[in-house]
Amino acid sequence: MREMERDMNPCCEDNRASDLVLNILGVLDDGVHVLTAMAATPDGPQITQAVVEYRPGYSGIDFEGIAEIVRVLAMTAGEGTGGLIVRSGKGMIGRRVFGWHIGDLVAEPIGSSELFSAYCSDPSTGEPTPPPPYTEYAKAPTLR
Template sequence: MEQPENEASNTPTAHTSMSDRAKSAVTRLIMSLGSGEHIIVLAHEGSMAAAHVEIMELDALGAAACDAGELDALTALLAKSFTGALGGLVVRSRRGPGAEEEIVRGWRVRGRWLSPITEGEVFSAYCTHHETGEPISPEPNVTYRAGITLPQPARDA
């Protein structure tokens, strides 16, 4: 017997709310990253979205050079994740053109927001084979860091 769908999560208002939350989260994430080249990847229930964001200088508006389609796909998948499904987001950053060192940070989707994971959790995620669970060597020139705490929208604080 099929279970009825949760009507509250499928209403236009609920969808708009999740879309707005996702846009806010992505904007706050980009603003927190600072200048550099950033690859943002979100995985959610077997789906994946990625966006390449280049931030030359962050002004008061948070101007960033990026592919709008990639950013829209990332935001849409994040909104879907906020409806209660599991998801995780990682950012791989380089601080300038030709920079060899990369910084990797991570977040999990929790409570309709992005919750930072610890440096150890990021390291473990990147240095454990996803199928076998066996350890793998860290990548050269990569620093694993905890995710940055992103303030939630005021109405949710």
């Protein structure tokens, strides 16, 4: 039935993408977070970013940026693929990086070793490079 609903309701992808983004925002701790979303399309990759800051008594959300993330992730509905990476401030100088592969608006956590390989390799040679100081590559939490 849900498959049939998706086919009949073109805004369903936007609703599912909104739910996905809300789930992602719900797992973020206090700190400054840069979210980068990407969807592979026939016209090339679509990429966008948004910044979110949580601290006690304050939430700063780039609503326009989050709306763009929803738009880009909605492109992964059906056979589409993409991903979302979060770079979180950790204390004064540390960073934590985690993310998800996105396919048909389902998020699968990316493992820490896969993230490390992707971000700590020379793009032209594939050779390993040292990670930036104080950066932790972590497996993303499983989303509901």
